[in-house]
Amino acid sequence: MEAILKEAFKNSLIRALEAVGGTAPVSGTDIFDSSAVPDSCYVGTIGIENEDFTGSVSLIFLDETINSIHDNIYNRLKVAGKRRMEDIIGEIVNLTVGGARKDLEQAGIKFKMTPPRTGRGGLHYETEDISVLHNAFHYSDKLFIMEICTRKTERE
């Protein structure tokens, strides 16, 4: 199931960024240099939950990556001014999870999602009861990470 989730969120993220940012990100692998991702990145997170699991989907952007996305969006518009990065990140993670929800529903996986939360942070790491999947992406050659955390719901 984790592989299905990852594929759906990955495809949705590519569609979302291509639509709003004008350029599709290039998906890398789940193996990347984690030291290249500091604990002070911009992070957008949405909680996901159904009867089988609880978890979250996060997008973790280096400053240079989100700056590049911001500039690509606003250079194409006639409106002026620098916008809040948190707003852009929140909307991208919202589009990613919202878009994947439809695809996953068709695959028989329904889930509820929370509103996006944004802030500063870094990667999470696998623990005994939490599975963490990562997928590295490059947007205009700049790195960002998609992180999917899931914990199976205990059944009586």
Add this chain to the structure above:
Amino acid sequence: MNMPVVAPKILIIDDSQMLTDMLKDALTTQGNFRVVSAPDGASGLAIAETERPDLILLDISMPGLSGYEICRIIKNDEKLRHIPIVIISALSADEDKEKAFIAGADGYLVKPIHIDNLLTKVNNLL
């Protein structure tokens, strides 16, 4: 002498400044509409009262009142209920759309919104 034609006015209610900027840009440059906007439901309702837009583009997930609630309030208001409401949301499941139409929405567009689809939907409802 012909009276000048006044471009239709569209109210965008969405807490995402980025999405609002993108929609505003498309509606004013490609659609020749006048656009006003609000970042939340409460101010959106106030602007709907004062500005009397020709159509409302309404997000669902916002702080405070949800898009469903705002839609119900507008459709229960005699002075505003004639205004077409198009929901614009990242929520794309069938049950989300069903809830929107039950609340009285006249259309539903899934984000990310393709500008051609937006302009077609808006023009069809005006």
